[in-house]
Amino acid sequence: xxxxxxxxxxxxxxxxxxxxxxxxxxxxxxxxxxxxxxxxxxxxxxxxxxxxxxxxxxxxxxxxxxxxxxxxxxxxxxxxxxxxxxxxxxxxxxxxxxxxxxxxxxxxxxxxxxxxxxxxxxxxxxxxxxxxxxxxxxxxxxxxxxxxxxxxxxxxxxxxxxxxxxxxxxxxxxxxxxxxxxxxxxxxxxxxxxxxxxxxxxxxxxxxxxxxxxxxxxxxxxxxxxxxxxxxxxxxxxxxxxx
Amino acid sequence: xxxxxxxxxxxxxxxxxxxxxxxxxxxxxxxxxxxxxxxxxxxxxxxxxxxxxxxxxxxxxxxxxxxxxxxxxxxxxxxxxxxxxxxxxxxxxxxxxxxxxxxxxxxxxxxxxxxxxxxxxxxxxxxxxxxxxxxxxxxxxxxxxxxxxxxxxxxxxxxxxxxxxxxxxxxxxxxxxxxxxxxxxxxxxxxxxxxxxxxxxxxxxxxxxxxxxxxxxxxxxxxxxxxxxxxxxxxxxxxxxxxxxxxxxxxxxxxxxxxxxxxxxxxxxxxxxxxxxxxxxxxxxxxxxxxxx
Numbered sequence: 001x002x003x004x005x006x007x008x009x010x011x012x013x014x015x016x017x018x019x020x021x022x023x024x025x026x027x028x029x030x031x032x033x034x035x036x037x038x039x040x041x042x043x044x045x046x047x048x049x050x051x052x053x054x055x056x057x058x059x060x061x062x063x064x065x066x067x068x069x070x071x072x073x074x075x076x077x078x079x080x081x082x083x084x085x086x087x088x089x090x091x092x093x094x095x096x097x098x099x100x101x102x103x104x105x106x107x108x109x110x111x112x113x114x115x116x117x118x119x120x121x122x123x124x125x126x127x128x129x130x131x132x133x134x135x136x137x138x139x140x141x142x143x144x145x146x147x148x149x150x151x152x153x154x155x156x157x158x159x160x161x162x163x164x165x166x167x168x169x170x171x172x173x174x175x176x177x178x179x180x181x182x183x184x185x186x187x188x189x190x191x192x193x194x195x196x197x198x199x200x201x202x203x204x205x206x207x208x209x210x211x212x213x214x215x216x217x218x219x220x221x222x223x224x225x226x227x228x229x230x231x232x233x234x235x236x237x238x239x240x241x242x243x
Numbered sequence: 244x245x246x247x248x249x250x251x252x253x254x255x256x257x258x259x260x261x262x263x264x265x266x267x268x269x270x271x272x273x274x275x276x277x278x279x280x281x282x283x284x285x286x287x288x289x290x291x292x293x294x295x296x297x298x299x300x301x302x303x304x305x306x307x308x309x310x311x312x313x314x315x316x317x318x319x320x321x322x323x324x325x326x327x328x329x330x331x332x333x334x335x336x337x338x339x340x341x342x343x344x345x346x347x348x349x350x351x352x353x354x355x356x357x358x359x360x361x362x363x364x365x366x367x368x369x370x371x372x373x374x375x376x377x378x379x380x381x382x383x384x385x386x387x388x389x390x391x392x393x394x395x396x397x398x399x400x401x402x403x404x405x406x407x408x409x410x411x412x413x414x415x416x417x418x419x420x421x422x423x424x425x426x427x428x429x430x431x432x433x434x435x436x437x438x439x440x441x442x443x444x445x446x447x448x449x450x451x452x453x454x455x456x457x458x459x460x461x462x463x464x465x466x467x468x469x470x471x472x473x474x475x476x477x478x479x480x481x482x483x484x485x486x487x488x489x490x491x492x493x494x495x496x497x498x499x500x501x502x503x504x505x506x507x508x509x510x511x512x513x514x515x516x517x518x519x520x521x522x523x524x525x526x527x528x529x530x531x532x533x534x535x536x
Binding site for chain 1: 407410411413414417418420421422423424425426427428479
């Protein structure tokens with residue numbers, strides 16, 4: 001059997017009395033790209049936040065390389081290689097590009113590989129090198145998304161969770177960001193992505209899960225789901241693409 | 244002309260005290276999102292500590308900085324972990340604010356109990372020494388106060404700009420949750436910035452003790468002055484806070500000189516209101532007390 005990096009087992013999460021996730025189970029194979037798709041409010045972001053330790057589950061388990069993450073705080077999860085690129089990028093706008101990247105490599109484990117990681121980030125995103133001393137807030141939307149992903153790469157991650165990377169970007173930039181995610185994946189980083197651009201996400205992922213109102217309703221390879229009539233109707237639309 | 248220059252100089256020197264206090268408030272506000280109203284009470288407390296060191300063991304106030312400031316830093320860490328550890332995690336910042344209000348009155352009354360209501364001041368052998376140039380008289384002690392303010396602001400500035408933890412503090416004052424996602428221990432970052440803020444209260448306390456007479460009730464006014472200085476300077480950089488303090492000192496002295504001492508408070512709070520209404524981001528800051536939407 002293939003090596004599972006992340007296993008989520010019957011996870012339930014609530015905000016107060018409102019249940020956001022109900023018995024969600026999924027697996028992320030090492031070295032793959034897994035997409036999590038579905039309408040707004042389906043619980044995709046909640047799932048990522050729970051895996052990164054910002055939210056605590058009501059029930060279920062999250063295993064990372066076989067280890068139960070239990071109540072580990074975000075810091076220890078980052079130290080194990082679980083890094084999230086949050087929705088809306090959440091860059092430190094008044095800090096320089098380089099300072100943002102340095103903060104990505106804050107923990108000792110990541111600092112040990114700082115030089116290599118920085119080279120890797122500048123290799124993936126050359127524009128960041130040119131603008132490394134500029135304020136992050138002055139970057140364009142696409143560049144900011146690159147920096148957000150770059151900041152995650154600095155942590156020397158095993159799993160990068162990208163929440164809505166294409167949000168607010170033009171179709172051309174969206175395509176560029178997706179290509180970069182694929183490039184990142186080819187450098188042996190596993191990716192779990194939440195996307196509202198379902199067509200594109202299904203095209204690049206190895207496996208996808210479709211969520212609806214807090215549960216997973218469908219899963220399969222990207223190709224299978226692209227061919228699935230229900231998925232096409234519900235999420236992609238008649239023309240086959242939202243681009 | 245000579246007397247106007249004298250007024251300006253006095254204003255700058257008085258204002259440097261407000262500036263140190265405001266820099267502390269700015270740091271604490273950055274990560275904890277509250278106006279730490281007990282800052283003035285802390286300053287008076289450290290002024291009393293300095294007073295005691297002077298009276299009981301005759302330690303020179305400037306030498307006592309070496310004891311008072313590290314002590315203040317440790318008090319800051321202790322207060323943070325006992326009082327604010329739980330409250331900082333809450334969405335509602337009013338809890339932290341109310342704890343600060345409670346702390347303010349607790350400290351005031353503890354000072355009253357220990358040191359009584361009698362105003363105190365240090366009788367320093369060199370307190371009368373003045374520097375005279377171009378017909379202007381400047382007390383060396385007050386000049387030292389300005390030096391102290393500049394050095395402390397410089398130290399905090401270098402810490403924020405050049406160190407790893409300092410960078411994390413700046414990041415946390417922008418987006419605390421995002422620092423968690425970098426694996427940064429956000430509680431520790433809050434604790435450090437709080438402790439540095441209280442360390443600055445230690446600096447201001449010693450400065451206060453060397454120049455002014457003070458009693459247990461002096462703190463609240465000082466907190467409010469620091470808040471005015473912060474509003475003028477804008478949150479987001481230490482030198483902005485310091486400049487805001489100096490500006491307030493100048494405004495107060497100008498008001499006293501041109502319209503009379505009774506008008507000092509009316510003018511300075513008037514300016515405070517005007518700045519908040521028309522320039523809520525402050526004069527030098529990137530953002531004011533309220534984040535721009």
